[in-house]
Structures are given as structure tokens and as C-alpha cells.
Amino acid sequence: MKYLLTSVSVMAVVAGLFITEARADLQFDSDVEPALKNQILADLQFMGSITSTHSTALHQQIFGQVNGADYTKWFEARVFTVGKQDCGSSIAVACVDPSYENKIWMTENYTKFDHPQIARLSVVYHEARHTESEHGNWGHATCPTPFLDDHGNPVTSIWTGAQLAGEAACDVTPFGSYGSQTILLKNIALNCSNCNSKVKADADIFATDQLGRIIDANAKNQMKRDFGLAREEMNIAI
Secondary structure (H helix, E strand, O other): EEEEEOOOOOOOOOOOOOOOOOOOEEEEEOOOOOOHHHHHHHHHHHHOOOOOOOHHHHHHHHHHOOHHHHHHHHHHHHOOOEEOOOOOOOOOOOOOOOOOOEEEOOHOOOOOOOOOOHHHHHHHHHHHHHOOHHHHOOOOOOOOOOEOEEEEEEEEEOOOOOOOOOOEEEOOOOOOOHHHHHHHHHHHHHHHOOHHHHHHHHHHHHHHHOOOOOOHHHHHHHHHHOOOOOHHHHHHHH
């Protein structure tokens, strides 16, 4: 089975994974053209430059601290090779095939779609989470039907605009691919000390959107508490 990122892709469930093997020499298949390769490397270089003095508890469980060294170590322990293919969809951005260990595939949409850099990076880290065969590659949950937001409108993908009801594009745990992606984005929005205001705003916009894909109430509330959002909502209610 192939896990792809159209509305953003992939799998679900438990932290505390310890991986000792890591590689700094990321390999690219020969069909990955220079523009795509250079974009990925530039994005990863930015990720490696992030600094912060604070990280939420869930972020620490999954990634470690909000800093470039931890992000780089986490990624290099999971992804050794990057290939290129269409991932079976004209709107896919990236995918993972569990039969190929430690490899992700990117599509030309990675450079064609006009998404912020931090959003692109969250896709790469989402797919990296899918390489964890120890947890069944953290499979996606099926979004409910109907799938409506707080205003009663159909939930759509921030990436493609497609409606998500009935699609395998949700999560039921903070530790899955969408959950970890949301935690990554929200921590950068809240805690990155050397990110400019646009990067932090972009991270917050995409984090808020991805949080909507967490369809288990307990998991979503756990994440809100981790972000400090539950307290803010309580104060507003008072």
C-alpha cells in the first residue's frame, strides 16, 4: 500500500521510538531533477537552522526540542533516500511505499504548489513519520461523513481544496502523521526564536488547519492542552 500526501498523507499511534542509526548523506534517485533536489535540500537546511528555548511535552516526546539539531537527527534517522514519482495522483505532493524502507517520494507539485516553506517542510516530516514500520507506518484514519467544521461547513483540504469527508485523511492520535505534523507546526509557531513573523504565522495557519483532522476528541483535547489552547478557550468562555 502506498501512502500519499494529497490532502496530506499517512499513518497513526505511539511515541517513545528510539532510533540509533542516522545518515547525513541523503541520497536522491537519478530522476530527481536539480530544481526539486535543491528545493528539498534548501528546505531541510532551513529546518536545521531553527532555534528555541521551549518545546511542548508532546513535541519533546516525538521530535525532541524545537531546534535544528533535533529535527535533523530525527529526519536522518528515518529517511535515507528521496525518489520522484506521481504518487498515483495529479494533486499528490509526496508519498511513502512501506515496501521500500527509509525512502520517500516527491512529486513535481512540491515545487509547483504555492505553499509556504514551513508548510512544505511539514509535509516532508509527515511522510518521514510514515516510514516507521514499527508502528504500522502510522496509517491515516478515515474522516467522518459528513465532516463539518465548527460553522457547519464541509471540511476541505488546505492543500487542494478537496472535501475530506470519507477520505483517509484524518488522525485519531497525537502521535500519527497528521498529529505529529500539527505538533511540529504549532511548536514552531509558538516557540521558534529565530523565525520571522511570516514563518510563524504560516506555521500557525497550517497547524490550526491540520488540528481539524484530529477526529478523536480525547486526542484533540490532549493536543490543545499541550499547546495551551484549552486554557485560552476557558478564559474566553469566562
